[in-house]
């Protein structure tokens with residue numbers, strides 16, 4: 227089954243396409259399961275943002291669920307899930323718990339966008355940081371996010387820091403931090419979470435990187451016994467929905483993965499990778 231488990235629409239501050247438009251594009255591409263994962267970045271440092279950067283508001287309302295319900299009613303052979311992408315910030319876990327409990331999210335991705343109080347897309351983030359120091363700190367944040375007290379189903383875009391990295395070698399490889407990555411992967415497995423393969427790789431694309439985390443990290447995950455994977459394009463525009471699905475699916479199958487793990491109404495289901 228062709229799937230795409232990470233997409234944004236106008237219920238996220240950095241996307242303006244409608245959920246209906248995203249669903250139409252996915253159906254045209256033969257995708258059978260599409261999850262919208264709108265942003266919930268409650269600790270986003272809007273005060274520190276550079277001039278001209280959009281304000282990262284939380285924009286999810288009851289209307290989001292109603293529009294997804296209507297898409298599902300209109301297309302019985304196609305499924306859309308109303309999910310959320312939580313941006314982990316330790317100071318905000320109480321409010322995250324409250325907001326997650328207030329609405330019926332079908333699927334929850336836990337992501338790290340902010341480290342040392344800044345977004346790594348901002349130049350200021352990298353001031354005074356070596357590659358080693360910045361990447362290590364990012365991995366510390368990811369490791370901490372795995373122990374978040376709220377419900378989440380999947381770990382989003384592990385290796386995100388590589389997308390805007392100013393360093394010559396951007397992609398986070400398994401060989402860069404084997405100890406730290408082993409700890410993260412073993413924890414993902416022990417907690418029964420899904421490791422997302424995110425095909426939005428930013429600057430890592432020039433290095434031939436197919437997804438985040440890099441395939442070298444998926445290889446180790448498989449070796450350690452990890453089997454729960456899914457695919458997400460992280461699309462904010464319709465032309466990016468399903469981006470690079472065939473290559474990512476083929477690379478994961480080569481490693482031995484046979485099934486996607488998708489989530490409906492908070493419950494996991496397996497679908498053959500094809």
Ligand SMILES: [Zn+2]
Nearest residue numbers: 311337382383
């Ligand atoms: Zn994200």
Ligand SMILES: [Zn+2]
Nearest residue numbers: 232234311460
């Ligand atoms: Zn996203």
